[in-house]
Amino acid sequence: MIRALGLPIPPMRRLWTAAAREAQKEPDWIKDCIQQVALQPEPPPLAxxxxxxxxxxxxxxxxxxxxxxxxxxxxxxxxxxxxxxxxxxxxxxxxxxxxxxxxxxxxxxxxxxHRDAEERPDLRATVFSTTEACADAPGQFAALTELVDLFAAIGRLPHDQMDVAVLRHLCGLTLEETADVLGLSTAMAHAIGPPRPCHPRHPAHRAPLPGVKLNRHALHRRPPRPSPPPRRPHRPRRHRRLRGLRLLRRRPAGR
Structure with a gap:
């Protein structure tokens, strides 16, 4: 049937195996069925x-x-x-x-x-996969409570806005990478993104998933301003007193 329909073999075999496992079939039965219809593997298209x-x-x-x-x-x-x-x-x-x-x-x-009572994606359990949950610092319980509320709020966002929030702030992608993954323009991804936190110590700044770096500056619409260059120290001009008058030192004309 696969040959008659012209379907690629490897993905059909993997999908059929997944369906058989979900149906609680025995591993030996699955293996025997695959061997009975063993066909030559087919590479996917280059694209x-x-x-x-x-x-x-x-x-x-x-x-x-x-x-x-x-x-x-x-x-x-x-x-x-x-x-x-x-x-x-x-x-x-x-x-x-x-x-x-x-x-x-x-x-x-x-x-x-997993979904909550309102049938929306529930991200609260993701809090315990963050580095904040593994840290041992004062006020950790309060920080985890803030993270639970934050992740619950992300799950209640509209679909596209939630996807942008997860990819940028939890997965550490830049705005350009997020737009490329979603198949949107950069301007569209920026427009539908969630608003920035109202406080610079927002818990999302310190909650990356394991193995993924959090893009800290992506939480702000504007990049942080560079610090001004250091000022040169002030040096008072040297002087000398002559008969009660303050005169500036001058170099001889020949130098």
């Missing part, structure tokens, strides 16, 4: 390979923010790329292939993400 290499890091960081573990994040990203391979002809002819792929990834992540 698909290049797209996968470009987006893997950002996609995995975004999925980890919602799914909490590297294993689950990598699994969802692999599943997304497999489905994209199956739909590559449709994706390649779409108006914006990056936007097409992002919406596909987002749908797979949100299907598995």
């Amino acid at each position: 698909h390979q290049a797209f996968t290499q470009t987006m893997t890091r950002a996609y995995t960081a975004y999925a980890r923010a919602f799914l909490l573990t590297d294993h689950r994040a990598r699994w969802v990203v692999t599943e997304t790329f497999d489905i994209l391979w199956l739909r590559w002809s449709e994706a390649a002819t779409s108006e914006n292939i990056r936007r097409y792929a992002w919406q596909l990834l987002r749908s797979r992540v949100m299907t598995r993400a």
Whole structure:
């Protein structure tokens, strides 16, 4: 059937294996079924390979923010790329292939993400994957409480605004990288981004996910101003007294 439909073999095999595991099939049964229909492997298109290499890091960081573990994040990203391979002809002819792929990834992540009572993505558990949760400092409980409220507020944002907030402030992407991943223009990504915190010690400044650096200055609309150059120390002009008058020293004319 796969040959008759002209479908690529590797993504179909991985997707079928994932469905069999979700159906609680035994590993030996899955292995035997795959061996019965073993076919020659088929490499993905070169354009698909290049797209996968470009987006893997950002996609995995975004999925980890919602799914909490590297294993689950990598699994969802692999599943997304497999489905994209199956739909590559449709994706390649779409108006914006990056936007097409992002919406596909987002749908797979949100299907598995934990949700709150209002059926919105719940990011509060992500707080305990931050370096702030592992720190042992005075006032840590108050800081964690602020982070829980912050992450809950991010989960209540509109879809595009939440994606920009997660990619920029939790995954450490720049504005240009965020726009490229979402398939939006830089101006659009800047316009739909969340407002900056009202206080420079906002808890989002100090809550990067493990393995991901937080872009501290991305929380501000304007970059920090450079410090002014140091002033030269003031030196009083040397003088001497002559018959009660203050005169400036002058160099001889020959020098």
